[in-house]
Amino acid sequence: MTTIGHLINGETRCDAERTQAVFNPSTGAADKQVALASKATVEEAIAAAQAAFPAWRATPPLKRARIMFRFKELLEANSETICRLIGEEHGKIAHDAAGELQRGIENVEYACGVPELLKGEHSRDVGPGIDSWSEFQPLGVVAGITPFNFPVMVPLWMYPMAIACGNTFVLKPSERDPSSTLFIARLLEEAGLPKGVLNVVNGDKTAVDCLLTDSRIKAVSFVGSTPIAEYIYSTANANGKRCQALGGAKNHAIVMPDADMDNAVNQLLGAAFGSSGERCMALSVAVAVGDAAADALVSKMQAAMASLKVGAFSDSSNDFGPLITAAHRDKVVGYINSAEADGAEVVVDGRHPEVEGHAEGFFVGGTLIDRVTPEMVSYKEEIFGPVLQVVRVKTMEEAMQLINDHEYGNGTCIFTRDGEAARYFSDHIEVGMVGINVPLPVPVAYHSFGGWKRSLFGDLHAYGPDAVRFYTKRKTITQRWPSAGVREGVQFAFPS
Ligand code: NAD
Numbered sequence: 001m002t003t004i005g006h007l008i009n010g011e012t013r014c015d016a017e018r019t020q021a022v023f024n025p026s027t028g029a030a031d032k033q034v035a036l037a038s039k040a041t042v043e044e045a046i047a048a049a050q051a052a053f054p055a056w057r058a059t060p061p062l063k064r065a066r067i068m069f070r071f072k073e074l075l076e077a078n079s080e081t082i083c084r085l086i087g088e089e090h091g092k093i094a095h096d097a098a099g100e101l102q103r104g105i106e107n108v109e110y111a112c113g114v115p116e117l118l119k120g121e122h123s124r125d126v127g128p129g130i131d132s133w134s135e136f137q138p139l140g141v142v143a144g145i146t147p148f149n150f151p152v153m154v155p156l157w158m159y160p161m162a163i164a165c166g167n168t169f170v171l172k173p174s175e176r177d178p179s180s181t182l183f184i185a186r187l188l189e190e191a192g193l194p195k196g197v198l199n200v201v202n203g204d205k206t207a208v209d210c211l212l213t214d215s216r217i218k219a220v221s222f223v224g225s226t227p228i229a230e231y232i233y234s235t236a237n238a239n240g241k242r243c244q245a246l247g248g249a250k251n252h253a254i255v256m257p258d259a260d261m262d263n264a265v266n267q268l269l270g271a272a273f274g275s276s277g278e279r280c281m282a283l284s285v286a287v288a289v290g291d292a293a294a295d296a297l298v299s300k301m302q303a304a305m306a307s308l309k310v311g312a313f314s315d316s317s318n319d320f321g322p323l324i325t326a327a328h329r330d331k332v333v334g335y336i337n338s339a340e341a342d343g344a345e346v347v348v349d350g351r352h353p354e355v356e357g358h359a360e361g362f363f364v365g366g367t368l369i370d371r372v373t374p375e376m377v378s379y380k381e382e383i384f385g386p387v388l389q390v391v392r393v394k395t396m397e398e399a400m401q402l403i404n405d406h407e408y409g410n411g412t413c414i415f416t417r418d419g420e421a422a423r424y425f426s427d428h429i430e431v432g433m434v435g436i437n438v439p440l441p442v443p444v445a446y447h448s449f450g451g452w453k454r455s456l457f458g459d460l461h462a463y464g465p466d467a468v469r470f471y472t473k474r475k476t477i478t479q480r481w482p483s484a485g486v487r488e489g490v491q492f493a494f495p496s
Helices: 039-057 061-077 079-090 094-111 153-164 179-190 205-213 226-238 261-277 291-305 326-341 396-405 419-428 464-470
Strands: 002-004 006-008 011-013 019-024 029-035 121-127 130-138 141-145 168-172 198-200 217-223 242-246 251-255 283-289 345-348 367-370 387-393 411-415 433-436 472-480
Touching: 006 039, 006 179, 019 079, 039 130, 039 141, 039 168, 039 198, 039 205, 061 079, 061 094, 061 153, 061 179, 079 094, 079 179, 094 153, 141 153, 141 205, 153 168, 153 179, 153 217, 153 464, 168 205, 179 198, 205 217, 205 226, 217 226, 226 242, 251 261, 251 291, 251 396, 261 283, 261 291, 261 387, 261 411, 283 291, 283 396, 291 345, 291 367, 291 387, 326 345, 326 367, 326 387, 387 396, 396 419, 411 419, 419 433, 464 472
Parallel strands: 002 029, 141 168, 141 217, 168 198, 217 242, 251 283, 251 411, 283 387, 367 387, 411 433
Antiparallel strands: 006 011, 006 198, 019 029, 121 130, 130 472, 345 367
16 A cells, blocks of 8 residues: 655655555545654654755745746646546546646746745835835744645645745645645655755644644644634744634625526536535525525526536546545535434435445535524534535625624625625625625635634735735844945045
8 A cells, every 4th residue: 555655855754653544535445545744753854944944045036936937837737647636535526626726826826926025115215324124034944734625725825935935844734635735745846946945744633733832933824624723823822933824614605686596506506516515615605685586596506406416536527526534424414414403404415426336435415405594503513515505584784794793704705786785795794705796706826815703813814915924024124324434535536
């Protein structure tokens, strides 16, 4: 059986004392295992990153950027392999994996502009003959801890910018689908990154806790579930580190009575069921304003879902694939059971999908649940599966109150034809990323990504301009040069 190891100082390492099975969720088979790093292995990675820091910090930003240009080309040239690796361990269909890779590459493209981004601020004559400027210096060794659902894109939110800014990096990817993450880290070395600048340690809580407490780590970027995000943020802070920790979500779409219902249904199909709903920006709740809108939405949705195709990652005609593990599949089914037991109506039931030839895969079919209410556990908690719940309300204010009262505030969307209503919604909704007739308002790489409330702990969002601030510290220099008389001492003209 293949054992997936670590990348430390440019070498593949494997401490296989503790391992964990890596499944192919489409077949249910544990084809591989991943080494779980010991504290000593993580410390070795931190030491490698620290040793690489002085030379990397001194490397001109333009030269760092040139490596990112080559990295982008290698990511594109290897896209088929990357998408296959994502599919084998995550279960994502090739077209969806390609989308993930593309959004990741866009962050590398942004990092290519780092000489411009690090230009700093300058003020001449802040006093007589005094100039002052601020520059942005790297922090040192920084760490990233990432979730299973975007094994390529989320790491690319972090290390290209951190490294382009002059830091060195230790990445701890998800232990559930580590191969694509490790593969692209090697591509960055192939692009010319010096050894030790990017290190990857696979592992679990042991590795994470080592990164959170080691004084050589100056900052931690985390993306994952909210309970772990909160733990990461408080522990990193208690250990004197800068931290941004992005957590879970429960994204609502308001469907207004004036919405183009066919368009809303189309958009909701992709946003609720794409990637099996295992996206932090998945729309998992549709809040229909008025019974007429709700009835139309539910009946059109039910009809459209008849043609949804769930199946193995290897068949690109499928719309979405399996869930990540058998345990997660059972958890998702448990939420559907609980909604039903609480009195909601399961309109389309995906609990027992038939996927020919893949009886052991971790599949749940697209599920639509109507008449969900805010007291239900299935409404309060993140399901992270292909389940769309419909809540019926009477007014837009009521719909917005629901969203504002929810503990999560990652993404949201309104479907309407009324520009004023949309403007009011985007002004007053307590959510970090807002779509107006756009179901997945994921910011492009030159903006920054982040939710509000318990979807993000920290001040700065991920990637884009906020990443430049997160991965650098400001230094402000004020200078005066009293004359030493040198200029006056040499005169080539007749004194006047
Ligand atoms: P997770 O929280 O289980 O794991 C994330 C990372 O934390 C992994 O690397 C894991 O090894 C580590 N980890 C897990 N338990 C830990 C512990 N007890 N102590 C220390 N480290 C621990 O999340 P996941 O299941 O991999 O990913 C899905 C979650 O991530 C969902 O909640 C989803 O909404 C969220 N997510 C959020 C965003 C965002 O941008 N806000 C993006 C993607 C995913």
